[in-house]
Amino acid sequence: MVEPAPTVPRRRTQQERRETMINRLIDATIAVIAEAGYANASLGVICERSGVSRGGLFRHFDSRLDLMVATAAEVGRRHIVAARQRLADLREPTLIEALRVMRNRHRDVENVVWFELMVASRTDSDLRTRLSETGRQFFAEIVEAARLVPGAELFGEEDLDMLVTSLEHMFDGEAIRREISPDPVAEERRLELVAEFAEFLIMRRLNAAQE
Amino acid sequence: MVEPAPTVPRRRTQQERRETMINRLIDATIAVIAEAGYANASLGVICERSGVSRGGLFRHFDSRLDLMVATAAEVGRRHIVAARQRLADLREPTLIEALRVMRNRHRDVENVVWFELMVASRTDSDLRTRLSETGRQFFAEIVEAARLVPGAELFGEEDLDMLVTSLEHMFDGEAIRREISPDPVAEERRLELVAEFAEFLIMRRLNAAQE
DNA sequence: CCTGTTTGCGACCGAGCGGTTTCTATCTGG
DNA sequence: CCAGATAGAAACCGCTCGGTCGCAAACAGG
Numbered sequence: 001m002v003e004p005a006p007t008v009p010r011r012r013t014q015q016e017r018r019e020t021m022i023n024r025l026i027d028a029t030i031a032v033i034a035e036a037g038y039a040n041a042s043l044g045v046i047c048e049r050s051g052v053s054r055g056g057l058f059r060h061f062d063s064r065l066d067l068m069v070a071t072a073a074e075v076g077r078r079h080i081v082a083a084r085q086r087l088a089d090l091r092e093p094t095l096i097e098a099l100r101v102m103r104n105r106h107r108d109v110e111n112v113v114w115f116e117l118m119v120a121s122r123t124d125s126d127l128r129t130r131l132s133e134t135g136r137q138f139f140a141e142i143v144e145a146a147r148l149v150p151g152a153e154l155f156g157e158e159d160l161d162m163l164v165t166s167l168e169h170m171f172d173g174e175a176i177r178r179e180i181s182p183d184p185v186a187e188e189r190r191l192e193l194v195a196e197f198a199e200f201l202i203m204r205r206l207n208a209a210q211e
Numbered sequence: 212m213v214e215p216a217p218t219v220p221r222r223r224t225q226q227e228r229r230e231t232m233i234n235r236l237i238d239a240t241i242a243v244i245a246e247a248g249y250a251n252a253s254l255g256v257i258c259e260r261s262g263v264s265r266g267g268l269f270r271h272f273d274s275r276l277d278l279m280v281a282t283a284a285e286v287g288r289r290h291i292v293a294a295r296q297r298l299a300d301l302r303e304p305t306l307i308e309a310l311r312v313m314r315n316r317h318r319d320v321e322n323v324v325w326f327e328l329m330v331a332s333r334t335d336s337d338l339r340t341r342l343s344e345t346g347r348q349f350f351a352e353i354v355e356a357a358r359l360v361p362g363a364e365l366f367g368e369e370d371l372d373m374l375v376t377s378l379e380h381m382f383d384g385e386a387i388r389r390e391i392s393p394d395p396v397a398e399e400r401r402l403e404l405v406a407e408f409a410e411f412l413i414m415r416r417l418n419a420a421q422e
Numbered sequence: 423c424c425t426g427t428t429t430g431c432g433a434c435c436g437a438g439c440g441g442t443t444t445c446t447a448t449c450t451g452g
Numbered sequence: 453c454c455a456g457a458t459a460g461a462a463a464c465c466g467c468t469c470g471g472t473c474g475c476a477a478a479c480a481g482g
Contacts, residue, residue: 014449014458037334039250043440053461064440119330122390123248135392162397166381169388173380179333181346186373197408225428225479254470264431275470
Protein backbone atom coordinates (compact mmCIF):
# COMPACT_ATOMS: atom_id res chain seq x y z
CA MET A 1 0.00 0.00 0.00
CA VAL A 2 1.64 3.28 -1.12
CA GLU A 3 0.53 6.89 -1.13
CA PRO A 4 -0.57 8.19 -4.52
CA ALA A 5 2.13 10.03 -6.49
CA PRO A 6 2.57 13.61 -5.18
CA THR A 7 1.89 15.06 -8.63
CA VAL A 8 -1.59 13.64 -8.50
CA PRO A 9 -3.40 15.42 -5.62
CA ARG A 10 -4.43 12.94 -3.00
CA ARG A 11 -8.07 12.11 -2.53
CA ARG A 12 -9.78 14.56 -0.22
CA THR A 13 -13.02 13.94 1.60
CA GLN A 14 -16.03 16.07 0.76
CA GLN A 15 -15.70 17.73 4.13
CA GLU A 16 -12.10 18.67 3.44
CA ARG A 17 -13.00 20.09 0.05
CA ARG A 18 -15.81 22.02 1.62
CA GLU A 19 -13.73 23.44 4.43
CA THR A 20 -10.81 24.56 2.30
CA MET A 21 -13.27 26.23 -0.04
CA ILE A 22 -14.98 28.09 2.78
CA ASN A 23 -11.67 29.09 4.32
CA ARG A 24 -10.37 30.46 1.05
CA LEU A 25 -13.56 32.45 0.57
CA ILE A 26 -13.53 33.91 4.06
CA ASP A 27 -9.83 34.76 3.86
CA ALA A 28 -10.43 36.54 0.59
CA THR A 29 -13.45 38.36 2.00
CA ILE A 30 -11.40 39.60 4.94
CA ALA A 31 -8.65 40.86 2.66
CA VAL A 32 -11.04 42.54 0.25
CA ILE A 33 -13.09 44.28 2.96
CA ALA A 34 -9.90 45.52 4.60
CA GLU A 35 -8.62 46.92 1.32
CA ALA A 36 -11.78 48.09 -0.42
CA GLY A 37 -14.36 48.47 2.34
CA TYR A 38 -17.58 46.57 2.97
CA ALA A 39 -19.60 48.17 0.18
CA ASN A 40 -16.94 47.57 -2.45
CA ALA A 41 -16.31 43.99 -1.42
CA SER A 42 -18.25 42.56 -4.35
CA LEU A 43 -18.61 38.86 -4.93
CA GLY A 44 -16.75 39.32 -8.20
CA VAL A 45 -13.51 40.49 -6.61
CA ILE A 46 -13.89 38.05 -3.72
CA CYS A 47 -14.17 35.17 -6.18
CA GLU A 48 -11.21 36.43 -8.18
CA ARG A 49 -9.12 36.84 -5.05
CA SER A 50 -9.98 33.42 -3.66
CA GLY A 51 -9.78 31.64 -7.00
CA VAL A 52 -13.29 30.29 -6.47
CA SER A 53 -16.00 30.65 -9.08
CA ARG A 54 -19.32 32.38 -8.46
CA GLY A 55 -21.05 29.04 -8.60
CA GLY A 56 -18.61 27.59 -6.08
CA LEU A 57 -19.28 30.46 -3.71
CA PHE A 58 -23.03 30.02 -3.82
CA ARG A 59 -22.62 26.32 -3.18
CA HIS A 60 -21.43 27.19 0.32
CA PHE A 61 -23.13 30.51 1.04
CA ASP A 62 -26.72 31.25 0.09
CA SER A 63 -26.11 34.97 -0.24
CA ARG A 64 -23.53 37.70 0.10
CA LEU A 65 -25.03 38.46 3.50
CA ASP A 66 -24.38 34.90 4.67
CA LEU A 67 -20.77 35.17 3.59
CA MET A 68 -20.42 38.44 5.46
CA VAL A 69 -21.94 37.00 8.62
CA ALA A 70 -19.56 34.05 8.51
CA THR A 71 -16.67 36.45 7.93
CA ALA A 72 -17.72 38.52 10.93
CA ALA A 73 -17.69 35.47 13.16
CA GLU A 74 -14.25 34.52 11.91
CA VAL A 75 -12.64 37.95 12.38
CA GLY A 76 -14.19 38.12 15.82
CA ARG A 77 -12.73 34.73 16.70
CA ARG A 78 -9.30 35.62 15.38
CA HIS A 79 -9.32 38.95 17.15
CA ILE A 80 -9.98 37.37 20.53
CA VAL A 81 -7.49 34.54 20.02
CA ALA A 82 -4.75 36.94 18.97
CA ALA A 83 -5.47 39.39 21.77
CA ARG A 84 -5.33 36.67 24.44
CA GLN A 85 -2.15 35.29 22.88
CA ARG A 86 -0.37 38.64 22.83
CA LEU A 87 -1.36 39.32 26.41
CA ALA A 88 -0.26 35.86 27.48
CA ASP A 89 3.11 36.34 25.73
CA LEU A 90 4.05 39.05 28.17
CA ARG A 91 3.32 37.32 31.46
CA GLU A 92 2.71 40.33 33.65
CA PRO A 93 2.00 43.13 31.19
CA THR A 94 2.37 46.69 32.38
CA LEU A 95 -0.56 48.94 31.62
CA ILE A 96 1.15 50.63 28.73
CA GLU A 97 2.20 47.29 27.27
CA ALA A 98 -1.36 46.04 27.45
CA LEU A 99 -2.64 49.21 25.83
CA ARG A 100 -0.07 48.83 23.07
CA VAL A 101 -1.29 45.30 22.46
CA MET A 102 -4.83 46.59 22.24
CA ARG A 103 -3.87 49.37 19.86
CA ASN A 104 -1.96 47.02 17.62
CA ARG A 105 -4.90 44.66 17.57
CA HIS A 106 -7.15 47.50 16.42
CA ARG A 107 -4.79 48.28 13.55
CA ASP A 108 -4.86 44.72 12.29
CA VAL A 109 -7.00 43.61 9.38
CA GLU A 110 -9.33 41.57 11.56
CA ASN A 111 -10.44 44.58 13.54
CA VAL A 112 -10.61 46.83 10.50
CA VAL A 113 -13.00 44.34 8.95
CA TRP A 114 -15.05 44.17 12.11
CA PHE A 115 -15.21 47.96 12.15
CA GLU A 116 -16.34 48.10 8.52
CA LEU A 117 -19.07 45.59 9.32
CA MET A 118 -20.23 47.62 12.32
CA VAL A 119 -20.38 50.84 10.32
CA ALA A 120 -22.27 49.07 7.55
CA SER A 121 -24.63 47.62 10.16
CA ARG A 122 -25.79 51.06 11.12
CA THR A 123 -27.48 51.54 7.77
CA ASP A 124 -28.18 47.91 6.80
CA SER A 125 -30.86 46.42 9.02
CA ASP A 126 -30.45 42.89 7.65
CA LEU A 127 -26.76 42.91 8.46
CA ARG A 128 -27.45 44.47 11.84
CA THR A 129 -29.96 41.79 12.74
CA ARG A 130 -27.73 38.97 11.66
CA LEU A 131 -24.69 40.36 13.48
CA SER A 132 -26.39 41.23 16.75
CA GLU A 133 -25.72 37.89 18.41
CA THR A 134 -22.14 37.66 17.13
CA GLY A 135 -21.61 41.20 18.36
CA ARG A 136 -22.87 40.56 21.87
CA GLN A 137 -20.66 37.54 22.21
CA PHE A 138 -17.68 39.37 20.78
CA PHE A 139 -17.98 42.34 23.12
CA ALA A 140 -18.36 40.06 26.12
CA GLU A 141 -15.23 38.14 25.17
CA ILE A 142 -13.28 41.36 24.75
CA VAL A 143 -14.11 42.42 28.27
CA GLU A 144 -13.23 38.96 29.47
CA ALA A 145 -9.85 39.20 27.78
CA ALA A 146 -9.32 42.59 29.40
CA ARG A 147 -9.40 40.77 32.75
CA LEU A 148 -5.92 39.50 31.92
CA VAL A 149 -4.54 43.01 32.45
CA PRO A 150 -3.34 43.72 35.99
CA GLY A 151 -5.56 46.29 37.66
CA ALA A 152 -8.68 45.08 35.88
CA GLU A 153 -9.69 43.15 38.98
CA LEU A 154 -10.43 46.47 40.67
CA PHE A 155 -13.36 47.18 38.35
CA GLY A 156 -16.83 45.71 38.20
CA GLU A 157 -18.19 44.17 35.04
CA GLU A 158 -20.10 47.27 33.97
CA ASP A 159 -17.28 49.70 34.63
CA LEU A 160 -14.73 47.57 32.86
CA ASP A 161 -17.10 47.14 29.93
CA MET A 162 -17.52 50.88 29.63
CA LEU A 163 -13.79 51.52 29.94
CA VAL A 164 -12.85 48.94 27.36
CA THR A 165 -15.55 50.14 24.98
CA SER A 166 -14.28 53.70 25.29
CA LEU A 167 -10.77 52.58 24.43
CA GLU A 168 -12.04 50.55 21.52
CA HIS A 169 -13.77 53.56 20.06
CA MET A 170 -10.63 55.63 20.47
CA PHE A 171 -8.35 53.09 18.86
CA ASP A 172 -10.83 52.38 16.08
CA GLY A 173 -11.02 56.06 15.25
CA GLU A 174 -7.27 56.39 15.40
CA ALA A 175 -6.82 53.38 13.13
CA ILE A 176 -9.07 54.96 10.52
CA ARG A 177 -7.60 58.42 10.86
CA ARG A 178 -4.03 57.23 10.47
CA GLU A 179 -4.87 55.77 7.07
CA ILE A 180 -6.17 59.17 5.99
CA SER A 181 -3.68 61.49 7.64
CA PRO A 182 -1.18 59.76 9.93
CA ASP A 183 0.20 61.51 13.00
CA PRO A 184 2.55 59.13 14.83
CA VAL A 185 3.59 61.72 17.39
CA ALA A 186 0.02 62.33 18.52
CA GLU A 187 -0.61 58.58 18.55
CA GLU A 188 2.25 57.99 20.92
CA ARG A 189 1.20 60.85 23.16
CA ARG A 190 -2.32 59.51 23.18
CA LEU A 191 -1.14 56.13 24.35
CA GLU A 192 0.84 57.66 27.18
CA LEU A 193 -2.09 59.83 28.13
CA VAL A 194 -4.43 56.88 28.32
CA ALA A 195 -1.92 54.93 30.37
CA GLU A 196 -1.63 57.76 32.84
CA PHE A 197 -5.37 57.99 33.08
CA ALA A 198 -5.73 54.29 33.70
CA GLU A 199 -3.13 54.50 36.44
CA PHE A 200 -5.03 57.42 37.90
CA LEU A 201 -8.21 55.35 37.92
CA ILE A 202 -6.46 52.40 39.54
CA MET A 203 -4.89 54.60 42.21
CA ARG A 204 -8.23 56.08 43.02
CA ARG A 205 -9.80 52.65 43.36
CA LEU A 206 -7.02 51.49 45.61
CA ASN A 207 -7.36 54.55 47.81
CA ALA A 208 -11.11 54.19 47.95
CA ALA A 209 -10.76 50.55 48.93
CA GLN A 210 -8.32 51.45 51.68
CA GLU A 211 -10.70 53.82 53.45
CA MET B 212 -46.67 98.57 -10.79
CA VAL B 213 -47.90 95.43 -9.02
CA GLU B 214 -46.26 92.16 -8.08
CA PRO B 215 -47.18 89.23 -10.31
CA ALA B 216 -50.05 87.11 -9.02
CA PRO B 217 -48.83 84.70 -6.30
CA THR B 218 -50.04 81.70 -8.31
CA VAL B 219 -47.48 82.58 -10.96
CA PRO B 220 -44.03 82.13 -9.38
CA ARG B 221 -42.06 85.33 -9.50
CA ARG B 222 -39.12 85.68 -11.81
CA ARG B 223 -35.90 84.39 -10.26
CA THR B 224 -32.40 85.17 -11.42
CA GLN B 225 -30.30 82.37 -12.87
CA GLN B 226 -28.08 82.53 -9.79
CA GLU B 227 -31.07 82.08 -7.50
CA ARG B 228 -32.29 79.13 -9.51
CA ARG B 229 -28.83 77.62 -9.39
CA GLU B 230 -28.36 78.11 -5.66
CA THR B 231 -31.70 76.70 -4.60
CA MET B 232 -31.03 73.70 -6.81
CA ILE B 233 -27.62 73.10 -5.27
CA ASN B 234 -28.95 73.57 -1.75
CA ARG B 235 -31.74 71.09 -2.31
CA LEU B 236 -29.29 68.57 -3.69
CA ILE B 237 -26.84 68.93 -0.82
CA ASP B 238 -29.61 68.79 1.79
CA ALA B 239 -30.90 65.61 0.22
CA THR B 240 -27.40 64.14 0.04
CA ILE B 241 -26.86 64.81 3.75
CA ALA B 242 -30.16 63.17 4.64
CA VAL B 243 -29.57 60.14 2.45
CA ILE B 244 -26.00 59.53 3.63
CA ALA B 245 -27.14 59.80 7.24
CA GLU B 246 -29.93 57.29 6.67
CA ALA B 247 -28.43 54.90 4.15
CA GLY B 248 -24.67 55.39 4.40
CA TYR B 249 -22.20 56.72 1.86
CA ALA B 250 -22.16 53.66 -0.38
CA ASN B 251 -25.94 53.44 -0.60
CA ALA B 252 -26.41 57.15 -1.25
CA SER B 253 -27.05 56.65 -4.94
CA LEU B 254 -27.80 59.52 -7.27
CA GLY B 255 -31.19 57.95 -7.89
CA VAL B 256 -32.40 58.26 -4.32
CA ILE B 257 -30.74 61.66 -3.92
CA CYS B 258 -32.62 62.93 -6.96
CA GLU B 259 -35.87 61.46 -5.72
CA ARG B 260 -35.37 62.96 -2.29
CA SER B 261 -34.48 66.41 -3.59
CA GLY B 262 -37.07 66.45 -6.36
CA VAL B 263 -34.33 67.19 -8.88
CA SER B 264 -33.88 65.16 -12.04
CA ARG B 265 -30.70 63.32 -12.94
CA GLY B 266 -30.05 65.80 -15.70
CA GLY B 267 -30.55 68.67 -13.29
CA LEU B 268 -28.06 67.20 -10.87
CA PHE B 269 -25.36 66.83 -13.50
CA ARG B 270 -25.94 70.41 -14.61
CA HIS B 271 -24.48 71.53 -11.27
CA PHE B 272 -22.14 68.67 -10.33
CA ASP B 273 -19.90 66.94 -12.85
CA SER B 274 -19.89 63.68 -10.92
CA ARG B 275 -21.12 61.96 -7.80
CA LEU B 276 -17.70 62.61 -6.30
CA ASP B 277 -18.10 66.36 -6.83
CA LEU B 278 -21.46 66.28 -5.08
CA MET B 279 -19.94 64.39 -2.16
CA VAL B 280 -17.06 66.83 -1.85
CA ALA B 281 -19.47 69.77 -1.80
CA THR B 282 -21.57 67.96 0.79
CA ALA B 283 -18.51 67.36 2.95
CA ALA B 284 -17.66 71.06 2.92
CA GLU B 285 -21.22 71.91 3.89
CA VAL B 286 -21.51 69.46 6.79
CA GLY B 287 -18.13 70.62 8.03
CA ARG B 288 -19.29 74.23 7.94
CA ARG B 289 -22.55 73.46 9.71
CA HIS B 290 -20.82 71.38 12.35
CA ILE B 291 -18.45 74.19 13.28
CA VAL B 292 -21.15 76.86 13.23
CA ALA B 293 -23.45 74.79 15.44
CA ALA B 294 -20.68 73.83 17.86
CA ARG B 295 -19.58 77.43 18.35
CA GLN B 296 -23.19 78.49 18.75
CA ARG B 297 -23.98 75.88 21.40
CA LEU B 298 -20.83 76.76 23.33
CA ALA B 299 -21.59 80.46 23.09
CA ASP B 300 -25.13 79.87 24.36
CA LEU B 301 -23.80 78.80 27.72
CA ARG B 302 -21.45 81.66 28.48
CA GLU B 303 -19.09 79.95 30.87
CA PRO B 304 -19.61 76.26 30.19
CA THR B 305 -18.46 73.78 32.78
CA LEU B 306 -16.36 70.94 31.51
CA ILE B 307 -19.19 68.46 31.59
CA GLU B 308 -21.51 70.87 29.82
CA ALA B 309 -18.95 71.41 27.09
CA LEU B 310 -18.46 67.67 26.74
CA ARG B 311 -22.20 67.21 26.51
CA VAL B 312 -22.31 69.76 23.71
CA MET B 313 -19.56 67.90 21.92
CA ARG B 314 -21.29 64.56 22.35
CA ASN B 315 -24.58 65.92 21.08
CA ARG B 316 -22.82 67.40 18.06
CA HIS B 317 -21.36 64.02 17.25
CA ARG B 318 -24.79 62.44 17.33
CA ASP B 319 -26.20 64.94 14.84
CA VAL B 320 -26.64 64.18 11.17
CA GLU B 321 -23.87 66.53 10.09
CA ASN B 322 -21.25 64.63 12.01
CA VAL B 323 -22.63 61.25 11.07
CA VAL B 324 -22.27 62.27 7.42
CA TRP B 325 -18.74 63.50 8.03
CA PHE B 326 -17.92 60.20 9.70
CA GLU B 327 -19.35 58.21 6.81
CA LEU B 328 -17.24 60.24 4.41
CA MET B 329 -14.10 59.66 6.47
CA VAL B 330 -14.67 55.92 6.64
CA ALA B 331 -15.31 55.82 2.90
CA SER B 332 -12.15 57.87 2.34
CA ARG B 333 -10.04 55.12 3.81
CA THR B 334 -10.80 52.83 0.89
CA ASP B 335 -11.54 55.39 -1.84
CA SER B 336 -8.39 57.21 -2.88
CA ASP B 337 -10.21 59.70 -5.09
CA LEU B 338 -12.46 60.75 -2.25
CA ARG B 339 -9.53 60.84 0.15
CA THR B 340 -7.55 63.12 -2.13
CA ARG B 341 -10.43 65.47 -2.71
CA LEU B 342 -11.31 65.68 0.98
CA SER B 343 -7.79 66.12 2.33
CA GLU B 344 -7.85 69.92 2.24
CA THR B 345 -11.40 70.16 3.60
CA GLY B 346 -10.37 67.76 6.34
CA ARG B 347 -7.31 69.70 7.43
CA GLN B 348 -9.32 72.90 7.64
CA PHE B 349 -12.13 71.17 9.50
CA PHE B 350 -9.88 69.62 12.13
CA ALA B 351 -8.11 72.91 12.69
CA GLU B 352 -11.41 74.71 13.22
CA ILE B 353 -12.57 72.08 15.68
CA VAL B 354 -9.51 72.61 17.83
CA GLU B 355 -10.03 76.35 17.52
CA ALA B 356 -13.61 75.98 18.74
CA ALA B 357 -12.36 73.87 21.65
CA ARG B 358 -10.50 76.96 22.83
CA LEU B 359 -13.86 78.31 23.94
CA VAL B 360 -13.93 75.76 26.75
CA PRO B 361 -12.46 76.98 30.05
CA GLY B 362 -9.27 75.11 30.84
CA ALA B 363 -8.27 74.78 27.20
CA GLU B 364 -5.87 77.69 27.60
CA LEU B 365 -3.65 75.46 29.70
CA PHE B 366 -2.79 73.25 26.74
CA GLY B 367 -0.56 73.84 23.75
CA GLU B 368 -1.82 73.47 20.22
CA GLU B 369 -0.50 69.94 19.78
CA ASP B 370 -1.76 68.65 23.09
CA LEU B 371 -5.19 70.14 22.64
CA ASP B 372 -5.36 68.74 19.13
CA MET B 373 -4.55 65.28 20.43
CA LEU B 374 -7.03 65.53 23.28
CA VAL B 375 -9.85 66.76 21.08
CA THR B 376 -9.13 64.14 18.44
CA SER B 377 -9.24 61.42 21.09
CA LEU B 378 -12.62 62.65 22.28
CA GLU B 379 -13.89 62.84 18.72
CA HIS B 380 -12.97 59.22 18.12
CA MET B 381 -14.68 58.20 21.32
CA PHE B 382 -17.89 60.06 20.60
CA ASP B 383 -17.92 58.96 16.96
CA GLY B 384 -17.62 55.36 18.03
CA GLU B 385 -20.29 55.81 20.67
CA ALA B 386 -22.63 57.45 18.15
CA ILE B 387 -22.31 54.46 15.83
CA ARG B 388 -22.55 51.88 18.57
CA ARG B 389 -25.70 53.37 20.06
CA GLU B 390 -27.48 52.94 16.73
CA ILE B 391 -26.58 49.25 16.82
CA SER B 392 -26.99 48.44 20.50
CA PRO B 393 -27.73 51.46 22.69
CA ASP B 394 -26.51 51.59 26.29
CA PRO B 395 -27.54 54.93 27.83
CA VAL B 396 -26.21 54.05 31.26
CA ALA B 397 -22.71 53.39 29.96
CA GLU B 398 -22.90 56.54 27.87
CA GLU B 399 -23.63 58.67 30.89
CA ARG B 400 -20.91 57.02 32.90
CA ARG B 401 -18.49 57.54 30.06
CA LEU B 402 -19.25 61.24 29.97
CA GLU B 403 -18.65 61.57 33.70
CA LEU B 404 -15.46 59.60 33.43
CA VAL B 405 -14.12 61.81 30.67
CA ALA B 406 -15.05 64.92 32.64
CA GLU B 407 -13.16 63.63 35.65
CA PHE B 408 -10.17 62.87 33.54
CA ALA B 409 -10.21 66.31 31.97
CA GLU B 410 -10.34 67.83 35.42
CA PHE B 411 -7.45 65.63 36.46
CA LEU B 412 -5.44 66.86 33.49
CA ILE B 413 -6.24 70.49 34.25
CA MET B 414 -5.30 70.05 37.89
CA ARG B 415 -2.00 68.51 36.94
CA ARG B 416 -1.24 71.36 34.59
CA LEU B 417 -2.05 73.89 37.24
CA ASN B 418 0.18 72.14 39.78
CA ALA B 419 2.99 71.83 37.26
CA ALA B 420 2.71 75.52 36.47
CA GLN B 421 2.86 76.38 40.18
CA GLU B 422 6.19 74.66 40.75
C1' DC C 423 -40.03 91.90 -27.59
C1' DC C 424 -36.72 88.88 -29.35
C1' DT C 425 -32.27 86.33 -29.60
C1' DG C 426 -28.78 83.88 -27.15
C1' DT C 427 -27.59 81.53 -22.95
C1' DT C 428 -28.39 79.07 -18.83
C1' DT C 429 -31.20 75.79 -16.44
C1' DG C 430 -33.90 71.64 -15.97
C1' DC C 431 -35.76 67.31 -17.58
C1' DG C 432 -36.11 62.33 -18.69
C1' DA C 433 -35.00 58.82 -21.92
C1' DC C 434 -31.03 56.36 -22.69
C1' DC C 435 -26.27 53.81 -22.30
C1' DG C 436 -22.61 50.46 -20.95
C1' DA C 437 -20.82 48.36 -16.84
C1' DG C 438 -20.99 45.82 -12.77
C1' DC C 439 -23.87 43.96 -9.31
C1' DG C 440 -26.08 39.73 -6.64
C1' DG C 441 -27.99 35.65 -7.79
C1' DT C 442 -29.55 31.34 -10.88
C1' DT C 443 -28.98 27.59 -13.80
C1' DT C 444 -26.74 23.95 -16.22
C1' DC C 445 -23.30 20.92 -16.71
C1' DT C 446 -19.00 18.38 -15.40
C1' DA C 447 -15.66 16.58 -12.01
C1' DT C 448 -14.98 14.48 -7.72
C1' DC C 449 -16.12 11.89 -3.74
C1' DT C 450 -19.06 8.26 -1.10
C1' DG C 451 -20.93 3.84 0.42
C1' DG C 452 -21.89 -0.59 -0.84
C1' DC D 453 -16.22 -0.74 -9.59
C1' DC D 454 -20.49 1.71 -9.89
C1' DA D 455 -24.79 4.53 -8.81
C1' DG D 456 -26.09 8.50 -6.18
C1' DA D 457 -24.64 12.61 -3.96
C1' DT D 458 -21.75 16.57 -3.39
C1' DA D 459 -18.57 20.12 -5.10
C1' DG D 460 -17.09 23.38 -8.49
C1' DA D 461 -17.17 26.07 -12.92
C1' DA D 462 -19.07 29.24 -16.19
C1' DA D 463 -22.53 31.19 -18.93
C1' DC D 464 -26.32 33.77 -18.08
C1' DC D 465 -30.25 36.95 -16.03
C1' DG D 466 -32.62 41.08 -14.39
C1' DC D 467 -31.55 45.15 -12.18
C1' DT D 468 -29.37 49.34 -10.59
C1' DC D 469 -25.57 52.12 -10.95
C1' DG D 470 -23.06 56.63 -12.55
C1' DG D 471 -23.07 59.24 -16.44
C1' DT D 472 -24.66 61.24 -21.38
C1' DC D 473 -27.57 63.56 -24.65
C1' DG D 474 -31.04 66.16 -27.02
C1' DC D 475 -34.70 69.02 -26.13
C1' DA D 476 -37.84 72.37 -23.82
C1' DA D 477 -38.50 76.01 -20.38
C1' DA D 478 -36.75 80.04 -17.97
C1' DC D 479 -33.86 83.96 -17.73
C1' DA D 480 -30.78 87.90 -19.68
C1' DG D 481 -29.86 91.96 -22.03
C1' DG D 482 -30.07 94.97 -25.86
